[in-house]
Amino acid sequence: MPVNFDEYKAHSDESEALPFDPNSNAFAVLSFLAEHPELGFKPAEIHEHVDVAKGSLNPTLSRLEERGLVEHEPPYWSAAADDRLAAITGTMHSMEAFEDHHGDDDFSGWHASDVDPRDHR
Known part of the structure; x- marks a missing residue:
């Protein structure tokens, strides 16, 4: 899917950005370390637990x-003590719990009666 390159580049340059794409190498590695x-x-130990090519890991x-x-701290890597990691970990656990509780719910047809809150300001 094409993206606006200037916006993408500006976003990728942000040092505060977290790797939210669950299909990315960064997400896989960080998720494992955060666990x-x-x-x-x-x-080599990280490689045994995540689906990331050895050449991409370092x-x-x-x-x-x-x-x-x-x-x-050579040769070891660990998750940093960072509030952003705690926040994303909490969010991921909440999403898993929601999926466990509501994963089988049928939402088909919901859009026939949905309401846009912007229409009721």
Whole structure:
């Protein structure tokens, strides 16, 4: 899907941005490390647990370190103590709980009776 390149580039340059794309290498690596915040892993150990090519792992870890999301004490990598990680972890757990509770609900036809709140200001 094409994107507005200037907006994309400006967004990708933001050091505060978190890797929210669940299909990205950064998301896979950060999710794994965040599940084990008290542990440090060598890249080969991380590779055993995430679906990221070995050649992409070190560049991904380096980008996450630049954003302050992981810490590196050679040869180990760990999730950084960062409030942004705690917030995203809480959000992800909430989304999983919602899916577990409402995953089988049938929302077909809801749009026939939906209401746009902007019409009722």
